[in-house]
Amino acid sequence: MTTLTADAVGALQRRTVLVLSLGQVLGGIAFGATVSLGALLAADLSGDDALSGLATASVTLGAAAFAIPLARFAARRGRRLSLTAGNLFALIGVATVIAAAALRAFPLLLVGIVMIGMGNAGNLQSRFAATDLAAPEHRGRDLSIVVWSTTIGGVTGPLLLTPGEALGHAIGMPPLTGSYLFSLVAQMAALVLYLVALRPDPLLTAIRLAATPSVHSPLGASHDRPRSARYAIFAVSGSHAVMASVMAMTPVHLSHMAHGAHGTAATSTDVTLLVGVTIALHVAGMYGLSPVFGILTDRWGRIRVVLLGQAMLAASLLFAIFAGEHAAGVMVALILLGLGWSAATVAGAALLTESSTVAMRPRRQGISDSLMSLTAAAGAAGAGLVLSAFGYGGLGAVALVIVLAITLLSPFGRIREGA
Secondary structure (H helix, E strand, O other): OOOOOHHHHHHHHHHHHHHHHHHHHHHHHHHHHHHHHHHHHHHHHHOOHHHOHHHHHHHHHHHHHHHHHHHHHHHHHOHHHHHHHHHHHHHHHHHHHHHHHHHOOHHHHHHHHHHHHHHHHHHHHHHHHOOOOOOHHHHHHHHHHHHHHHHHHHHHHHHOHHHHHHHHHHOOOOOOOOOHHHHHHHHHHHHHHHHHHOOOOHHHHHHHHHOOOOOOOOOOOOOOOHHHHHHHHHHHHHHHHHHHHHHHHHHHHHHHHHHOOOOOOOOHHHHHHHHHHHHHHHHHHHHOOHHHHHHHHHHHOHHHHHHHHHHHHHHHHHHHHHHOOOHHHHHHHHHHHHHHHHHHHHHHHHHHHHOOOOOOHHHHHHHHHHHHHHHHHHHHHHHHHHHHHHHHHHHHHHHHHHHHHHHHOHHHHOOOOOO
16 A cells, blocks of 8 residues: 555545535435424324334434444445445435325334434444544544534525425425425435545545554554543433433424414414424534534543533523423524534544544444434433423423533543553
């Protein structure tokens, strides 16, 4: 293999970040409809609001089941093929969801959403792909750029709900599935992009560099720090569980608000518009400021930004508790929820990367994504029951316990030089 100079590695890293960012734009459009409509479709097909959380649970279970196998596949065959495989599963999943809505088959709906979740495992892997060749001093920045790029698609996706419904109605699609047409197109475009443009493969290149003694590789850490890595996994998975559980129930809560506690009527357009705008603001919070959090992660340190994220999550949950019966209060809560998730996820992923040696990193990344998805699945599934029993404010109070645990355990994540 031709030895790569530092300048060549830097140029390859910049190209990789660009391709990953474009893929995340497309992925954001594709998954926006799933996030916004999954709970509503589940409630409609099952006839029980308490089961609506199973939609988000199915997405996260699919991602959890596929995260470790996908990480192992990436270690053997590279990021290009692993990300392409994720897009392929998501395409099949979207088609299955549309079929389930047409057949009014709730179990089939969950199967389709699980497959979409398997595709989402690839989207999650993209942020780690951005660190494969990143210089340590820019690791948080490069990771956050790829996370940020999801903003464009992630905000556009929910805003396409209303025009998607109009398009779907015009061509005879089942209710609440029109937006999935946009998902199909976006997923196909992302698949082609990764397959064609992600060359040479960043992970395989980084592994080859690490095996060359004369070449400094950004992939490896000088010391393995398992305690810091375990805390990073806990902080990311816990923060994601908080975000997923509250967000999963927000469309259902807003649907009830749109129809009115006093018996006022609301059309399906009223519901999709309110849900679409709120989720779009939430997604903007999730991704819009991620480069800022990436820069802060590199300058302030990983743990400080994780704790900043917990402070914003706590503020979000307090809005849900005390202002959750007002549309404006829910919107503020969802924006803060997204911002807190962004800070904790960017900083936690950077902490995990720098706490692990080249030999341990792919395995731990897969474990992190799997646990993140499993905890979110459990949170989303339980959130429906909590919402039915205690309301939106009660859901916020339960989620506060996780935020407190992440905050109190933060000393375990600190990296000591030479340790």
